[in-house]
Amino acid sequence: MSQYHVFTPEHAIDYARRHGPGFDTGARLSAAEVGDGNLNQVFRVVDDARGRSVIVKQALPYIRCVGESWPLTRERARIEAGVLRRHGEHCPEHTVALLHQDAGLSVLMLEDLSAWRLWRQALMAGEAPAETADRLGHYLARVLYHGSDFHLASIAKRAEMVLFSNPELCAATETVFFDDPYHDHPRNQIAPALRPLAEQLWRDGPLKRRVAALKHRFLCDAQALLHGDLHTGSVFVTEGGLKVFDAEFGCYGPMGFDLGSAIGNLLLNHCGQPGLHPGEKGRAEQRRRREEVQTLWRRFHDDFTALAAGCADPALAEPGYVADFLARVWRDSLGYAGTELIRRTIGIAQVADLNGIEEEETRLACQRTALTLGRALILEADTLAGGKELAALVAACRQPSGEN
């Protein structure tokens, strides 16, 4: 195992040359830092002459955008490699390809998807490929099923739970999803005009009890090996495909957490449309978001149900049980989607679908819608029978201005 040291572009080139596919010794390689800079170093290493490229991603022993004062385990590189390996085994068409891993260096080599587009950017531009939600539903069914007790024998699954124990990154998730946004915490980023609405949330006992239950479920309920950070910025899309990446938050947890993260981000985009695309274009995009949420859930539900026909567990294979279970996953997904809407609006890590809206009053109105919808999802999760009822709730939840 290699000795850890922080990569320069030259190190990335040297690593890519030694382990990359098709970079022979004579190739002239260049490397540039391309990461969003939050957690890790990400280099793109290119052989221009042959038109080949790879991504070299290295975990630092701290959070990059903060510095050495906020240490964070390099274990996350091991977790990410493991999750990509598992998910790649069960859904290779929608998982970024892991080409090489060096555990000592906390380095992963990944296929280069720079020619693809982030789903979030495509959604914001109103140009998301039509099949995306369907593909993500397929991915979620494949990866969540195969990491669950429906597929794995108990002893094997308990070993996986140990292998993918990811305490530090889970603690970060718990803090930003379930703690900070429900208290007056200095990490929150709250527009002054939104503060009264935030303070309402902080005083909302029934809401906070539901959030406590969702957090407790995330802490305890090891249903499947999650991606753990499945927002629309963790998904690359093209007209012909979809690839999920950035799996360092992977852990065993409730399936509804991944589904809810994805649904929540589609709904954040929905909330932002009056600012992103005023008028009919925005309303059409909103109709698409509502359809996409339904498509995502339906494809997940149908594929998971089909896979569960092969379940070998004597108890879980009982006819009807998978439907009981998926009804609970649906309710969980709505609750987690609600927490995603709220934390992305007033918490530490926000999204361009809302914050990218330049006109202030419109942006605030969209943010108010997100908070209102998030709260409604958390409180009404148990009463929304299916995708249509959800779509109706979302369509009815508009910003107070009455526009749109």
Added chain:
Amino acid sequence: MSQYHVFTPEHAIDYARRHGPGFDTGARLSAAEVGDGNLNQVFRVVDDARGRSVIVKQALPYIRCVGESWPLTRERARIEAGVLRRHGEHCPEHTVALLHQDAGLSVLMLEDLSAWRLWRQALMAGEAPAETADRLGHYLARVLYHGSDFHLASIAKRAEMVLFSNPELCAATETVFFDDPYHDHPRNQIAPALRPLAEQLWRDGPLKRRVAALKHRFLCDAQALLHGDLHTGSVFVTEGGLKVFDAEFGCYGPMGFDLGSAIGNLLLNHCGQPGLHPGEKGRAEQRRRREEVQTLWRRFHDDFTALAAGCADPALAEPGYVADFLARVWRDSLGYAGTELIRRTIGIAQVADLNGIEEEETRLACQRTALTLGRALILEADTLAGGKELAALVAACRQPSGEN
């Protein structure tokens, strides 16, 4: 770390002399095997001259009562020592004292409770100490609270989940609780006259879906560090005290599993009373069992709630959440109690409260009651609001003969 070898009584004496409290070099020690012989070797080492004694328990690399053909990890000794240490830290008055552990030898030295009585024997004799259920409720609140997210910070608790991962013994639990009794499996022990009732269970789809949910919860829901085998034969009692032992099935799991195991065993004794104590004595014992179930739950509930006032988790500390959570634990407990009644009546490991009834028709009637009550508990768990409603259900559930 010592090299593993199977203990003879002489080895147990030597080990006790080296590590036991107060066995000086001149002491004359004797040792006898005193285990029930199912899984392990258990020696009682005695210094008659000084009136001191200890228990030396060794895990074998197989199930003792079957032999080397059924291997079982010696890891269970490490788990047991760890669970006793944790539980002993949080409830020393009700946890058997761990005096020494040798990991290499898979040996534990434990305080000798031979002068105490198994709770099951006391219950069958109609001589259970009055405070027992109350004490067990206190024990459960203390140990389950301190192993849960209410007490442990997320990172520490996830480390505990890894430390106490116990795949092989959990798989045994899952098989005997949730699989075998609901199918025609050769491991089941079904009196021919009970077979029609067993076959009814095997065809009962709604029941089996609920059992699937209970098994799935046991597989996934890591709420607290459980004892994992808390039947009335894992509890020593005296008029003045209670000590829980045999913790090798310890694991992270749903709190209702431990509570349900204990409640289920009280109810098994309830079902057996027409055979154990015909007439008024039996009816009085049944009233006591119903009261004990309520006492056990009330003490657990009240102590847990009081402890949760000190919860430091920003989300779980929300006022009202612990009550929401305990309502779910109550429902789980009823369901797991139901599975305990069923598996102890037709599964591989049965109980003397029923099987010890000599008169065949009475025994069969009691067993039928146990199956009927078990099924009712599983199906009606969500509708029984509290201990009184449970007691009413139990009182109404009598064997078909109409006696009692």
